[in-house]
Amino acid sequence: MKLFYYPMACSLADHIALQEAGIEFEVERVDLSTKITATGQNFKDITAKGYVPALELDDGEVLTENIAILDWVASRFPQLGVSGNLGRSRLLEALTYISTEVHGSFRGIFHAGSDQEKTQARVEIQKRFEFMAQDFKSDYLFGDAATVADFYLFVMLLWAERFKIGTPQVLVAFRERVRNREAVKVAMAAEGIH
Numbered sequence: 626m627k628l629f630y631y632p633m634a635c636s637l638a639d640h641i642a643l644q645e646a647g648i649e650f651e652v653e654r655v656d657l658s659t660k661i662t663a664t665g666q667n668f669k670d671i672t673a674k675g676y677v678p679a680l681e682l683d684d685g686e687v688l689t690e691n692i693a694i695l696d697w698v699a700s701r702f703p704q705l706g707v708s709g710n711l712g713r714s715r716l717l718e719a720l721t722y723i724s725t726e727v728h729g730s731f732r733g734i735f736h737a738g739s740d741q742e743k744t745q746a747r748v749e750i751q752k753r754f755e756f757m758a759q760d761f762k763s764d765y766l767f768g769d770a771a772t773v774a775d776f777y778l779f780v781m782l783l784w785a786e787r788f789k790i791g792t793p794q795v796l797v798a799f800r801e802r803v804r805n806r807e808a809v810k811v812a813m814a815a816e817g818i819h
């Protein structure tokens with residue numbers, strides 16, 4: 626299995642999830658501007674979408690989209706998912722919020738033209754973090770154990786740190802808690818992030 630990634634991109638969430646699962650996998654860096662991978666493949670031949678993450682499974686199938694890949698990991702490694710009657714739905718609910726509302730708002734910072742659009746994106750992200758902070762009752766989103774949704778939220782919080790976006794204290798503490806997990810350190814070191 627191989628994860629195509631770009632350092633510090635959203636694919637870091639999937640990288641961490643695979644590392645936390647303890648599964649054997651390879652990673653290959655993609656140059657997002659040229660769409661050429663570290664071994665010289667045309668990334669568009671792997672996924673026509675041309676963006677990371679892309680997970681090439683052992684049978685050759687390629688899975689894309691953070692929600693799908695993280696859900697795939699949680700389905701195979703239930704310790705990284707949410708148990709109970711509504712468990713999977715709650716996990717998808719959290720992954721979707723992080724993807725569409727939080728990650729989506731960062732596009733306004735990465736790609737927006739005007740300062741006004743960037744300021745608006747910062748305000749939106751801050752509001753969404755505040756919303757998530759209200760629900761934080763324990764060390765992780767769903768309690769005492771980390772799930773794949775925590776790894777996605779963690780990457781969003783790393784971006785917030787980089788862009789100096791105001792972040793509620795409970796999420797700052799969460800970011801440091803996740804950063805100190807062994808698997809997270811391994812994944813970040815593999816991407817050359819310190």
Ligand SMILES: N[C@@H](CCC(=O)N[C@@H](CS)C(=O)NCC(=O)O)C(=O)O
Pocket residue numbers: 634635636657675676677678689690691692724
């Ligand atoms: N809908 C995709 C979006 C993934 C995405 O935004 N990937 C970014 C990095 S965080 C990327 O590869 N951008 C490069 C590009 O679109 O050319 C998902 O949720 O997985």
